[in-house]
Amino acid sequence: MTDRTPSQTVGPYLHLGLTQGDFGAPEIFGPAVANAGLPGIHIRVEGRVLDGESVPLPDALIEIWQADDKGRYAHPADGRPLASNSFRGFGRCATDKDGSFHFATIKPGSVPGPNGAAQAPHINVGVLARGVLKRLFTRIYFADDPANANDPILALVPADRRETLMANPDAKSPGLFRFDIRLQGANETVFFDA
């Protein structure tokens, strides 16, 4: 075995390396995960990243990884053909000065889970920031989806904390979901170890 290289924080100047499009390089990825023609229900996810005193983080970066509308990942370990080559399933958004982030994407389909169980539609989320020494990892579920009741991963989360994983539809804006990430304290977001 070869020993792993340890993780370190992205630090306060993360934008220079992780949003290089803002510094003159071609942009490879950003907050737009799905182009307009992609099949599926187009949604927007908006939220803020907050610390243990509910202060927004202006120097965090959110990365998302998700399946397409049929629950297929653009990755060889999945292997099922995708409807569109343009869908790569990955998005990245640095938080704004008020700690806010946003993604334009589609709602993923149900994804195969352990032992033949289906997983409810979800988006995988990585959180990087100054003061975060190792990426934090969580999931976005959709509060209005009945499949959540049978999701094998949600079942591992204490019932009183599941709400922290739910993106809530905005009653005033169809297609908009709100998902805040609280790194610490009351209503602290559930983070996973896989």
Next chain:
Amino acid sequence: MNDIYSRAGDAADPPSLSPEYRSTVLRSPSRPLVIIPQTLSEITGPVYGHSDVLPGEADLTRQHAGEPQGERIIVQGRVLDEGGRPVPNTLIEIWQCNAAGRYIHETDQHPAPLDPNFTGAGRVVTDDRGHYQFTTVKPGAYPWRNHHNAWRPAHIHLSLFGPSFLTRLVTQMYFPGDPLFPFDPICNAVTDAKARERMICRFDLETTKPEWALGYNFDIVLRGPAATPPDSD
């Protein structure tokens, strides 16, 4: 459901709460992580490779009209997994301050000069043997406000994807013999001394180009496959 990726190597990583690094105090979860199986969602991950990056992006000294100030260096190495296997075709994003210790970033107020010929960001993709190389200038040390008279040792930030969502790594590469190591709470947030050494590159005369640039070797080891369970009779 058996693990595809090893969990044991997580011990090398720093704890989320590392109070000497003050920013962790309010930004680290206070509740335990919820342990979950590795499903299709975790064993897949973003795939970016050679078609996404231009060859010139690996040379940070040629992004402007002139040459940047400072000591030109070549950094090369391999990206491996914990099983020692090369990780081919994986994206590496790098960023750093200039030779004077200043980032081209609006929040960096250190009164050291910006260099009009240096941005400090680059990208490279590992080849089919897991090898990468980039050219840059050696970054300077710089002060920060974590504690009185705090200075970061010279470092280059590296961000890697690897083959899945679970292999994602962001780290910092340090330089041999830096006198600031004992005082740096970010480097020392990694509690195991041997693990800290794995963040320090090695001077490499083979990589050094005569009359041109000093060479450093830095191998990066990502999370790898779980040990295969023994066959049951």
